[in-house]
Amino acid sequence: MELLDMDVDPVRLESSLWVGKKRYRAALTGWHLNWTELDKKNRDKKTVSVPVSEVIGVEEGRVQVLPQRSVAEDTDREFTVFYVKRSSSGSPYGLLWRLGRTQFCCPSRDLRDQWMTQLRIALKTHSPSRPHRLLVFINPFGGKKQGRQIYHSLVAPLFELAGISSHVVVTERANQARDHILKKDLTGFDGVVCVGGDGIFSELLHGVIGRTQQEAGLSAHDPSVTLQSCDLHIGIIPAGSTDCVCFATVGVNDPVTSALHIIIGDSQPLDVCSVHHRSSLVRYSVSLVGYGFYGDVLAESERHRWMGPLRYDYSGAMVYLSNRSYAGVIQYLPADSQLSSPRDNTRCLSGCSVCSKGTERLFPHSPGASSLYSSHFSQFSSDTEGEWVSVEGRFRAVSLTCMSSSCPRSPLGLSPSAHLADGTGDLIIVRDTHPLGFLTFLHRHTSTQDQFDLPFVDVHRVKAVRFSLPTGEEEDRDEERERVNDGGMTEEGKRPSRSGSHKHLVERGEERGQKDFLCGLCCSKAPAVSVWNCDGEILPHTEISCK
Ligand SMILES: Nc1ncnc2c1ncn2[C@@H]1O[C@H](COP(=O)(O)OP(=O)(O)OP(=O)(O)O)[C@@H](O)[C@H]1O
Ligand SMILES: CCCCCCCCCCCCC/C=C/[C@@H](O)[C@H](CO)NC(=O)CCCCC
Numbered sequence: 219m220e221l222l223d224m225d226v227d228p229v230r231l232e233s234s235l236w237v238g239k240k241r242y243r244a245a246l247t248g249w250h251l252n253w254t255e256l257d258k259k260n261r262d263k264k265t266v267s268v269p270v271s272e273v274i275g276v277e278e279g280r281v282q283v284l285p286q287r288s289v290a291e292d293t294d295r296e297f298t299v300f301y302v303k304r305s306s307s308g309s310p311y312g313l314l315w316r317l318g319r320t321q322f323c324c325p326s327r328d329l330r331d332q333w334m335t336q337l338r339i340a341l342k343t344h345s346p347s348r349p350h351r352l353l354v355f356i357n358p359f360g361g362k363k364q365g366r367q368i369y370h371s372l373v374a375p376l377f378e379l380a381g382i383s384s385h386v387v388v389t390e391r392a393n394q395a396r397d398h399i400l401k402k403d404l405t406g407f408d409g410v411v412c413v414g415g416d417g418i419f420s421e422l423l424h425g426v427i428g429r430t431q432q433e434a435g436l437s438a439h440d441p442s443v444t445l446q447s448c449d450l451h452i453g454i455i456p457a458g459s460t461d462c463v464c465f466a467t468v469g470v471n472d473p474v475t476s477a478l479h480i481i482i483g484d485s486q487p488l489d490v491c492s493v494h495h496r497s498s499l500v501r502y503s504v505s506l507v508g509y510g511f512y513g514d515v516l517a518e519s520e521r522h523r524w525m526g527p528l529r530y531d532y533s534g535a536m537v538y539l540s541n542r543s544y545a546g547v548i549q550y551l552p553a554d555s556q557l558s559s560p561r562d563n564t565r566c567l568s569g570c571s572v573c574s575k576g577t578e579r580l581f582p583h584s585p586g587a588s589s590l591y592s593s594h595f596s597q598f599s600s601d602t603e604g605e606w607v608s609v610e611g612r613f614r615a616v617s618l619t620c621m622s623s624s625c626p627r628s629p630l631g632l633s634p635s636a637h638l639a640d641g642t643g644d645l646i647i648v649r650d651t652h653p654l655g656f657l658t659f660l661h662r663h664t665s666t667q668d669q670f671d672l673p674f675v676d677v678h679r680v681k682a683v684r685f686s687l688p689t690g691e692e693e694d695r696d697e698e699r700e701r702v703n704d705g706g707m708t709e710e711g712k713r714p715s716r717s718g719s720h721k722h723l724v725e726r727g728e729e730r731g732q733k734d735f736l737c738g739l740c741c742s743k744a745p746a747v748s749v750w751n752c753d754g755e756i757l758p759h760t761e762i763s764c765k
């Protein structure tokens with residue numbers, strides 16, 4: 219075999235190699251690995267080009283990793299390169315990623331060793347943001363209860379191939395992951411990963427934000443304090459019922475795609491909304507803070523957890539049939555309408571220019587701002603606070619979403635043009651309407667039809683929202699005693715907020731002459747108040763401020 223050219227520059231190597239029975243000219247430059255098929259007359263045929271930043275690993279011999287690891291007899295002259303391969307399927311906003319694999323055969327063992335060495339050097343040099351050590355939390359009860367299997371069969375082999383060492387914690391109770399991040403020594407970890415749905419993601423989010431504020435000596439309860447941005451990245455392996463945060467950031471909910479994004483060190487900053495009740499932090503949200511329909515669906519679905527992900531469809535139908543609307547006062551602080559609008563028909567993707575500008579406005583002096591994975595959007599220090607707008611009435615649904623909140627059920631999401639990291643949220647107000655109108659609104663979430671183009675729906679891009687009950691129906695001051703002072707989460711071992719808030723709801727329902735709030739579904743008299751759904755958790759308060 220003819221050796222075309224060989225260069226020992228640490229970032230360059232070129233030689234003739236074989237893939238199966240075909241001869242190729244392979245070249246490693248600093249940034250790319252290319253291989254071009256050659257015909258019998260040494261003319262170029264097609265070229266495959268893989269950025270070094272997307273090479274997952276290099277192994278001696280002919281190796282296979284998924285579905286099972288296997289090594290064919292090592293002939294001393296072979297090596298296998300694994301890389302990100304974009305599949306043609308996926309959603310319009312994100313493609314499925316698969317593990318590409320090419321087995322090369324060299325003319326000599328010496329050359330094989332050179333390829334191995336150079337590829338590994340190139341990987342180290344050109345992938346500085348890759349994680350080396352990860353702390354992984356698996357919720358064994360999320361979604362279809364497949365978290366453990368998904369991690370061990372699809373994700374762990376990829377991490378191993380990429381040289382990532384992981385410490386795995388299979389959770390035994392709700393809030394364990396959050397508490398671990400808040401309290402344990404995390405030295406040496408480059409990131410935290412959850413295997414589960416939006417609920418376990420939320421635990422990691424609360425852990426990471428809480429820990430960062432603790433270390434900075436800041437009180438998250440003070441709504442006027444500018445919180446510290448978080449350096450620890452969060453990775454999500456989707457294995458839940460909705461997987462909204464994963465779907466809205468990656469474009470698909472696929473464990474292998476997410477594992478590959480984590481391995482190559484991809485990151486996406488996210489807006490985080492803080493929810494306060496009076497002067498107390500209740501929770502953070504990245505997806506939905508929703509009252510009315512989405513609150514009722516969540517409350518109802520908690521009683522049918524045994525149904526798995528189907529519980530939302532069943533509860534959605536039940537709540538729709540109960541035909542409820544609620545009185546309230548919504549106040550919002552509009553965002554700058556010249557920068558973007560929820561109806562401008564744009565789609566936010568990684569590298570979005572609106573978000574880059576938003577990050578610059580929010581963190582003007584932070585050079586690392588654009589690489590943050592989760593960042594609490596700070597005070598409106600660089601904006602002059604505008605005028606609050608007030609809307610009073612009866613509403614079917616009041617939803618605030620910081621991102622599109624797209625998910626497999628609604629591929630474009632609650633607000634298709636919302637931005638992931640622009641420091642704003644979209645407030646969707648669905649006023650009381652006839653049942654068919656509301657059904658049309660809901661149905662449009664499942665198609666590409668504009669759900670805002672309805673006479674009883676308004677959408678505003680906002681920086682902050684307050685919700686209160688109409689005069690004379692305000693939330694009981696006594697409830698302040700029930701305040702959750704721990705990021706909205708209750709005692710150890712119990713489900714966060716959900717269990718506590720159910721009690722709260724029942725008590726409140728009784729105060730208002732109802733035996734059981736949830737029984738409102740089948741009672742003739744509808745309840746006067748709904749509950750807030752905050753990224754899939756029920757909030758223990760009705761009157762809240764979101765920022
Ligand atoms: N070992 C555990 N036992 C009970 N609950 C747990 C455990 N680990 C985590 N949790 C809690 O389970 C809840 C749901 O978890 P998760 O989000 O993973 O699944 P899901 O509800 O099916 O998915 P989604 O949130 O996407 O609808 C979260 O609130 C989380 O705090
Ligand atoms: C006639 C057809 C009607 C079909 C209606 C479909 C409407 C789908 C809209 C989907 C919106 C998802 C919003 C995401 C919320 C998540 O932060 C949260 C946590 O996972 N999920 C839920 O609360 C789970 C709540 C799920 C509500 C359906």
Ligand SMILES: [Ca+2]
Nearest residue numbers: 489620637642
């Ligand atoms: Ca946003």
